[in-house]
Amino acid sequence: MSIEHLSSKQLRQAADLKEKIAALEKQLTAILSDRGSGIPAPLKAAKPVKKKGISTAGRAKIAAAQKLRWAKIKAAKAGTSPKPAKKKFVMSAAAKARISAAAKARWAKIKAARAK
Secondary structure (H helix, E strand, O other), X not given: OOHHHOOHHHHHHHHHHHHHHHHHHHHXXXXXXXXXXXXXXXXXXXXXOXXXXXXXXXXXXXXXXXXXXXXXXXXXXXXXXXXOOOOXXXXXXXXXXXXXXXXXXXXXXXXXXXXX
C-alpha cells in the first residue's frame, strides 16, 4: 500500500512507531557499548550515494546517435570504389649484394682508420 492512500491517523501511528524504534535502537546501542560485549554499536546510516554521470536513457541516445554516424560513414565508403593495394617493393638479390658490399667496404675503411 502506498503512503498516499493512508489516512492521517495511520500516518501518525507510523510516525510514532518509527520514533519508538529509534529510541529502542538507541537503548540497545547504549547497552551493548556499556558491557564491552565486543559487538560494535550500529553505525549511523550512511547518506545515499549520489549517482553521478549520465542516465541510462542518455547513454542509449548517445549510442543510437553514434550508430547512425557510423552507418552514414559506412554507406559513404560502400559507394566509393576502393583503391587497389599498393604493390610491395621487393629488392633484387643483385641490389642487396651491392648494398652489402658497399657497407662492408665502408666499415673496413672506418676500422682501418681507427687502427692507425
